[in-house]
Amino acid sequence: MLGTPKRDRVAERRAATRREILDAAWEIARESGLTQITLRDVADRVGMQAPSLYSHFPSKMAIYDAMFGEAWGEYEATFAQLDGKVAALEADDPRAAMLLVSRHFYDFAVADHPRYQLMNERIVPGFEPSPESYAPSVRVMEDGRSRIMALGDISEADFTIWVSILGGLVNQYFANDQGGTRIHALLARAVDMWADAVGLPSKSAPSSPHRRKR
């Protein structure tokens, strides 16, 4: 009997083509907006005719769906790189841990507007993520919530407020500060406001270092 070859060259080629298609779609989204992706444009960029895309994705929405899953997967992956540092700080300096996670969220969001829109806003008419693509986003939120709540005895309500504050800052960045650092400069203060309120101790200044000076 013939042994199974170690590498499946056909599958590899298929995966590579799929990758090219998604990259082209992201490129269009970044250049012209998330909702401006068209199959013809995608096909052009990968050197195909539009109908050929149907050999790789069953519909346009399936492309959006793959992008959605990918975006949350990227968030998960980039956070994993930071996880060691965060874990090390969790017990010793929870406030510094929060700031690290907050900055990561902000930087990741701000780096790619259409990605953020796809992940967190409902902009594409008719698009609803499939359960499979939705899974990473659920994992991320569950993990974030349980770990943040464990930092002190922080309520779920306060976790939601933290998420709101970060999302709000990202909004302001895209609305009034694109390419700038004005909003980024407010991040630490905003997180400290929250940390003070939920009673998160800080190593450098245990009480409320950011109360207004008188």
Added chain:
Amino acid sequence: MLGTPKRDRVAERRAATRREILDAAWEIARESGLTQITLRDVADRVGMQAPSLYSHFPSKMAIYDAMFGEAWGEYEATFAQLDGKVAALEADDPRAAMLLVSRHFYDFAVADHPRYQLMNERIVPGFEPSPESYAPSVRVMEDGRSRIMALGDISEADFTIWVSILGGLVNQYFANDQGGTRIHALLARAVDMWADAVGLPSKSAPSSPHRRKR
């Protein structure tokens, strides 16, 4: 000589038709999404053929533009109704004033998703508000900023953080709480976090009533 008639019936009819067109557009936006408005659909609802709309608006974007100006005008108008109460509280209980303004912003935003998207997000490809339609939004922001900064000696940075917090809560409402009250219930606490940090006194409890209980 003939006197000018007191009422211009032609102009009145024109204004009424314009009103009908805008109402139809809002209706479609609420039913199907802001970007789903089509001239045919608008025309159908007002009992016209699509090309007839061009007697009232020079382009589809002009309809969006009118809607944009209208939305900020509505905000201005609804806030004006509240202004007496806010002004009365400003000196005596600035924290209560902030909460009133915050609730108004939140309630107004949450009442109409496409309106909020048109006002604060850039969802419609190619749409840029005209200077005339943009004017009310500038007025609202300028007035809000100067009055809030005058409540205590609050910095512009902290004003921006307040705007971010509110926008973030609205986001969370639309993402995870549509039709619910979960996020609304967090509003007072979030505003208090901010008020504590900027040193806004409260009549009922001058210091930090919302610090975590131990």
Added chain:
DNA sequence: GTCTATAGTTTGATAGAC
């Protein structure tokens, strides 16, 4: 001011040859 007719695009998707 509203109509009909239509130009001129653009779009997502399918059929079938190779």
Added chain:
DNA sequence: GTCTATCAAACTATAGAC
């Protein structure tokens, strides 16, 4: 798996009659 050919639909906008 990619192609050509094409469908069927939708869209904004203009021209010109009434």
